[in-house]
Amino acid sequence: MANLSLRNVHKIYAGNVMAVKDFNLEIEDREFIVLVGPSGCGKSTTLRMIAGLEDISQGEIYIGDRLVNDVAPKDRDIAMVFQNYALYPHMTVYDNMAFGLKLRKVPKDEIDKKVKEAAEILDIGHLLDRKPRALSGGQRQRVALGRAIVREPKVFLMDEPLSNLDAKLRVQMRAEISKLHHRLNTTFIYVTHDQTEAMTMGTRIVVMKDGIIQQADTPKKLYDMPSNMFVAGFIGSPPMNFIRAEVKGENDQLYLVLDDGLKLALSEQQQKLLKEKNYRNKKIAMGIRPEHLHDATLEPLSKGYNEVKTTVEVMEMMGAEIYLHVKIAGIPAVARVSSKAEVKINQQVTFHFHYDKMHLFDQETEQVIR
Amino acid sequence: MKKWREEVKSLSIKILHEEKQMPPLLEKTSLIQRIKKNKVAYFYVLPALVVVFTVSLFPIAYGIGLSFFNLNLYTMGSGRVKFVGLKNYVKALGSLDAEFFAVLMRTFIWTVVNVFFHVVLGLIIALALNRPKLKWKGIYRTFIILPWAVPQFVTALVWKMMYHEQFGFFNQFLKLLGLPPVQWLTNGKIAFIAVIIVNIWLGFPFMTMVATGALQSISREYYEAADMDGASPWQKFRYITLPLLKPAMLPAAILGTIWTFTNFNVIYMITGGGPAKATEIVSTYQFNVLTRQNAYSMAATYSVIVSIILIIITLINMKVTKALHAEEVD
Amino acid sequence: MVAKTKEKIGYLLTHGFLIFTCLLTFIPIWWVLLTAFDKRVSLVSTEFMILPKNPTFDNFVEVLSHPKFLMWLKNSFIFAGGTTLFALTLATLSAYAYSRFDFPGKKAGLASYVIYMMLPTTAALVPQLLIIKYLGIKNSYFSLILIWSAANMAFAVWNLKGYFDTIPKSIEEAAIIDGASRFQIFTMIMLPLARPALAITAIFIFTAPWTDYATSYLFLTDGSKFTLAQGLFGWAADFKTVSWGVFCAGSIIMALPLTILYLVFQKYIIGGLTVGGVKG
Numbered sequence: 017m018a019n020l021s022l023r024n025v026h027k028i029y030a031g032n033v034m035a036v037k038d039f040n041l042e043i044e045d046r047e048f049i050v051l052v053g054p055s056g057c058g059k060s061t062t063l064r065m066i067a068g069l070e071d072i073s074q075g076e077i078y079i080g081d082r083l084v085n086d087v088a089p090k091d092r093d094i095a096m097v098f099q100n101y102a103l104y105p106h107m108t109v110y111d112n113m114a115f116g117l118k119l120r121k122v123p124k125d126e127i128d129k130k131v132k133e134a135a136e137i138l139d140i141g142h143l144l145d146r147k148p149r150a151l152s153g154g155q156r157q158r159v160a161l162g163r164a165i166v167r168e169p170k171v172f173l174m175d176e177p178l179s180n181l182d183a184k185l186r187v188q189m190r191a192e193i194s195k196l197h198h199r200l201n202t203t204f205i206y207v208t209h210d211q212t213e214a215m216t217m218g219t220r221i222v223v224m225k226d227g228i229i230q231q232a233d234t235p236k237k238l239y240d241m242p243s244n245m246f247v248a249g250f251i252g253s254p255p256m257n258f259i260r261a262e263v264k265g266e267n268d269q270l271y272l273v274l275d276d277g278l279k280l281a282l283s284e285q286q287q288k289l290l291k292e293k294n295y296r297n298k299k300i301a302m303g304i305r306p307e308h309l310h311d312a313t314l315e316p317l318s319k320g321y322n323e324v325k326t327t328v329e330v331m332e333m334m335g336a337e338i339y340l341h342v343k344i345a346g347i348p349a350v351a352r353v354s355s356k357a358e359v360k361i362n363q364q365v366t367f368h369f370h371y372d373k374m375h376l377f378d379q380e381t382e383q384v385i386r
Numbered sequence: 387m388k389k390w391r392e393e394v395k396s397l398s399i400k401i402l403h404e405e406k407q408m409p410p411l412l413e414k415t416s417l418i419q420r421i422k423k424n425k426v427a428y429f430y431v432l433p434a435l436v437v438v439f440t441v442s443l444f445p446i447a448y449g450i451g452l453s454f455f456n457l458n459l460y461t462m463g464s465g466r467v468k469f470v471g472l473k474n475y476v477k478a479l480g481s482l483d484a485e486f487f488a489v490l491m492r493t494f495i496w497t498v499v500n501v502f503f504h505v506v507l508g509l510i511i512a513l514a515l516n517r518p519k520l521k522w523k524g525i526y527r528t529f530i531i532l533p534w535a536v537p538q539f540v541t542a543l544v545w546k547m548m549y550h551e552q553f554g555f556f557n558q559f560l561k562l563l564g565l566p567p568v569q570w571l572t573n574g575k576i577a578f579i580a581v582i583i584v585n586i587w588l589g590f591p592f593m594t595m596v597a598t599g600a601l602q603s604i605s606r607e608y609y610e611a612a613d614m615d616g617a618s619p620w621q622k623f624r625y626i627t628l629p630l631l632k633p634a635m636l637p638a639a640i641l642g643t644i645w646t647f648t649n650f651n652v653i654y655m656i657t658g659g660g661p662a663k664a665t666e667i668v669s670t671y672q673f674n675v676l677t678r679q680n681a682y683s684m685a686a687t688y689s690v691i692v693s694i695i696l697i698i699i700t701l702i703n704m705k706v707t708k709a710l711h712a713e714e715v716d
Numbered sequence: 717m718v719a720k721t722k723e724k725i726g727y728l729l730t731h732g733f734l735i736f737t738c739l740l741t742f743i744p745i746w747w748v749l750l751t752a753f754d755k756r757v758s759l760v761s762t763e764f765m766i767l768p769k770n771p772t773f774d775n776f777v778e779v780l781s782h783p784k785f786l787m788w789l790k791n792s793f794i795f796a797g798g799t800t801l802f803a804l805t806l807a808t809l810s811a812y813a814y815s816r817f818d819f820p821g822k823k824a825g826l827a828s829y830v831i832y833m834m835l836p837t838t839a840a841l842v843p844q845l846l847i848i849k850y851l852g853i854k855n856s857y858f859s860l861i862l863i864w865s866a867a868n869m870a871f872a873v874w875n876l877k878g879y880f881d882t883i884p885k886s887i888e889e890a891a892i893i894d895g896a897s898r899f900q901i902f903t904m905i906m907l908p909l910a911r912p913a914l915a916i917t918a919i920f921i922f923t924a925p926w927t928d929y930a931t932s933y934l935f936l937t938d939g940s941k942f943t944l945a946q947g948l949f950g951w952a953a954d955f956k957t958v959s960w961g962v963f964c965a966g967s968i969i970m971a972l973p974l975t976i977l978y979l980v981f982q983k984y985i986i987g988g989l990t991v992g993g994v995k996g
């Protein structure tokens with residue numbers, strides 16, 4: 017159990033490639049931190065620097081109160097789960113889990129106790145004599161977790177541990193890892209490219225892109241208040257729709273005008289903000305999540321709602337919901353409506369959406385206007 | 387907002403700035419660091435390098451040097467070893483020594499004929515073995531691989547016995563059919579054919595195995611797609627099988643060329659290069675020059691010439707493999 | 717219907733062709749087996765047999781009680797076994813370092829092996845003789861073990877490096893985090909994992925001294941150090957020294973272990989030859 021501190025951490029590879037730029041993060045004890053972002057965003061590199069598998073080019077990493085920059089991985093009191101599990105193929109499950117303890121010269125009976133305990137937690141007690149190749153993907157995953165658990169580390173590091181599992185198993189293991197986190201009560205740092213994993217598991221999520229932290233927040237805050245268009249588009253599925261709009265209006269009343277001339281009302285707060293920041297007569301990007309576009313026939317217009325009429329181009333039946341692919345002001349957009357909606361391809365559909373659900377971004381900087 | 391953008395800009399400027407300053411510093415420290423960090427590696431690689439350098443590389447360099455001297459048993463004994471420049475090379479390739487030139491030409495014929503039959507036979511047999519509904523594939527394959535699995539040295543000696551004029555298998559067999567015996571190893575022309583037969587027998591199984599492996603890796607979907615397009619069996623072979631075999635077969639064929647070109651055992655064990663040097667190829671010729679004539683410098687000269695030829699073949703090999711890789715990427 | 721019969725005939729022809737090929741590959745081998753397992757009164761038997769008329773192990777008994785043959789066998793084992801152990805140890809250490817360390821000079825080291833494979837090794841024979849004389853180890857087991865080891869080093873290093881490269885780095889990283897030292901990773905993780913490649917490389921290295929005639933002929937003048945290859949070559953040079961049956965029995969003893977190994981590991985050996993190999 018420990019808190020972590022990453023201060024001004026940089027990673028520069030040969031040829032001066034910046035993989036991680038000025039990474040700053042304070043991680044509290046027992047947090048479940050998820051580093052998420054597209055491939056090549058520096059999330060794995062960051063994790064590997066914490067593990068000690070990569071040198072830190074610049075900056076400092078503390079585990080607890082100890083500066084670990086020059087501490088060997090084995091002395092950092094961490095354990096790591098790898099994407100391809102990295103089980104030792106020539107050892108049994110038992111030996112895989114016991115290896116780290118044996119190297120640390122832990123007494124045999126104590127090793128035995130710890131391995132069996134961990135096996136029990138993970139429900140792999142019956143597999144202890146098998147070799148990794150005789151295990152299914154899910155079982156290997158558990159062994160990899162077990163190998164980390166027996167060490168009772170201060171920090172658990174996981175590098176895309178679920179990406180090699182099929183979709184169904186992934187959902188199951190997701191829940192199990194969350195359970196494990198509650199049970200072990202230690203700090204977890206988890207790397208993934210899958211925003212669903214990040215949202216469902218993390219107590220705090222760090223969204224990265226091009227080696228730079230885009231936003232570090234709780235899942236709810238990331239969803240409700242994305243700080244830029246990248247985070248807004250990355251979190252949530254299907255991703256947020258972005259539509260070009262111009263801020264118009266005389267006197268006090270501001271509103272948005274889309275490319276096709278449609279006018280959208282703004283809340284008082286939004287108007288105030290746009291006025292303050294001098295966005296009058298400027299183009300901005302309006303973001304609206306697919307789930308916030310409602311079918312007008314199911315939810316009639318009430319106060320605070322905008323209305324958009326468009327034509328259904330593609331319908332994707334998902335069961336409880338339908339994804340409707342449409343164009344709003346000539347820009348492709350998706351709406352996520354209840355499957356009760358009576359819509360047909362090439363027919364007109366009317367969407368309502370609350371103006372509070374609209375996210376307003378600066379078109380140039382892609383940052384949220386606030 | 388703008389502020390953030392400026393922050394990003396200043397950050398990237400900072401980074402750029404650092405990049406400009408850092409490289410020399412970074413690389414210097416990293417070179418020393420890399421050596422320090424990987425000290426152990428040198429202990430790992432050194433023993434092998436020491437052995438190779440003292441036992442092979444240094445003697446090779448020395449040997450190449452020898453090819454510019456006139457060292458042989460006679461000059462060594464009388465202390466008249468001296469530098470002769472390119473004289474040995476001129477002698478080897480010029481008209482003075484038509485013998486070596488003839489041997490070189492024979493080696494080319496030997497190589498081309500062998501590799502041709504290896505590849506063609508290997509391919510035909512692999513195609514036969516690859517027919518989808520064929521039974522007893524495993525048995526056939528095991529039998530066909532046998533010549534490859536038996537050590538070449540033993541095979542060569544056994545064939546020598548089979549070619550024995552009086553009691554050998556072949557002449558006994560001919561006798562059984564009421565045919566006259568053949569002078570397998572005493573007639574120069576026949577002897578050359580005889581050793582080629584042995585080497586073809588030895589070499590085609592390797593190509594069969596390479597081709598079988600390559601054939602098995604060709605997805606059936608290509609043929610199914612071709613069937614849909616109405617391709618004839620010949621068209622399927624010509625436009626699917628052959629092009630897809632190329633990446634595996636071409637390097638194997640070049641490798642086979644090198645092996646055949648440098649082959650020593652088959653000819654030396656069976657004919658020793660005879661009769662009257664009629665089956666001599668460069669490897670045996672060089673060995674005989676060394677052991678029978680004790681002409682050390684001359685043998686080294688032949689060695690260097692052969693090496694240059696092999697290096698050319700290897701370079702072609704590298705080019706071809708590169709080209710094949712490039713094709714795959716496309 | 718027509719298509720079916722056509723296909724049937726096609727398969728019949730294929731079988732015919734393959735049976736013919738098998739006969740071609742098998743007849744010489746069968747002939748050796750027959751000669752070795754049959755007791756013939758004289759060499760000059762003109763009879764043709766499919767199966768031995770007088771099956772016997774006499775030829776094997778005779779060759780295995782031949783004092784020279786036993787000596788050659790012993791020598792070959794020492795040469796081939798020694799070379800395998802020595803070269804494999806050095807090659808494994810090197811290959812591991814080339815595969816896993818990023819040390820200055822790595823590329824040069826690897827490249828030197830490639831260049832080495834293209835150099836005229838036969839040009840080295842005379843200088844090698846001189847070196848061995850100079851070191852005073854002529855006619856010793858070690859002298860030839862050194863020469864065969866050096867000759868096979870390039871192939872062995874490249875082949876093993878190729879295999880080490882396929883072992884995922886993350887397995888080592890897991891061991892690092894588990895607390896293993898570099899040496900522990902090498903002995904406890906990499907070596908056990910590389911067993912198949914080690915076995916194949918060992919077979920390759922073993923084959924060279926076992927079947928090499930030229931090198932031992934050049935470097936050995938002491939008859940008590942002669943190898944099986946030299947011995948059998950001598951017998952074959954003059955078929956009057958021993959009976960053909962005894963010669964064939966000796967050949968079988970020399971060939972069988974390697975033949976079985978090559979058959980068992982054929983897939984890996986072909987893979988090693990075509991992927992890792994530049995030289996046979």
